[in-house]
Amino acid sequence: MKTLVIYYLPREESRTKKLLNLFLEIGKFNNFDYLDLNNENIKPLKLNDLIKRDNYIMNNDFSDPMFNYAKEFIKYDNIIIACPFWDLSFPSIIKIYIENICVNNLTFKYVNDRPCGLSKFKNFYFLTTAGGPINENNSASTYLKEISEFLGNGNFHFFYIDKLDIEGININNLFKEKEEELKKYFN
Template sequence: MELTKERLLFVDSCVSTHRSRTRQLCDAWIRRFRKEHPGAVTDIAVAEPGVVQPMDRESILLRNELIQQRDWEAPMFDLARQFRRADYILVGAPYWDCSFPSVLKIYIENIVVSDLTFRETEQGYEGLCPCRELTYITTAGGPVGEMDLGYDYIRGVGRMLGIRNFREYRAEGLDIRGADVDGIMAETLEKINHG
């Protein structure tokens, strides 16, 4: 196979108090991706406190000033620049409270930057990110059903930033009494391994 210069960004928000099942699925997806895209560079953004900071009044004012100056090399924009240069993006996040952990929302606050990852036009938002596909992986203790608000939100933000292709893998019902956890995980892994 021909080597590529493609970039994968793994947004790791697999918050867990045990061995993360979401992370297990993400690791399987990354293994398949690397086989299909030999030579691709993998960047990782770990969405956790200390790495991402919530926007407050002071940081918003600083961001606005840096945007006006078009100072895109400012450290505040490191995550946004990393996101913008990705050809493929994988977001891993457990299903919490109908969506995902709050630290992922904080990460998103840090990458949605006017004139860097999107611009405002008379017709609405124009995305500036050339990502070919964003994949979202989640696991849930209970049933998700139609309440997959995390994936809906990620697709909405992704479209705003210029992404048009999305895919989701989820394993749900993992903590229901009597659930065949190994079977549920194996079924989801099978879907991941066969794209």
């Protein structure tokens, strides 16, 4: 089982990184590749990219480097996206990554007017931490669940620790509770 860990954790002392490491350890993920979006020269799609991209897709030619993220994405059994919760959602670079992997006839296709995911992942995990309170169905997790259904047939899972920036909160306790939850989940 191969896992792709896509992350954007720009802060040195990132709490989401701590959650990710706990998750990888308890879940015994040992065959994984990392994609650190902080080190990628990843760009939003502009007019020229769209024209180029449509032309390649029409010719069923996915050899251009613009398709590299999508070609990598479809290969993995598990997908993990880890990032902090920003402005009621995920950081914009995650959306840019998604723009780059949603490619007609590569990661999805339309069958009888309905999208059908072509990616092979069995599990799509979204991990985040938030300063304030959030819940299961926030805009980030709701959207990423839809994207997982659009690109594949695997299961979507969401793990988070919230309220980390609330004064007086015991951060160690929150991590301990999450550790116990993850141990039960993976048992």
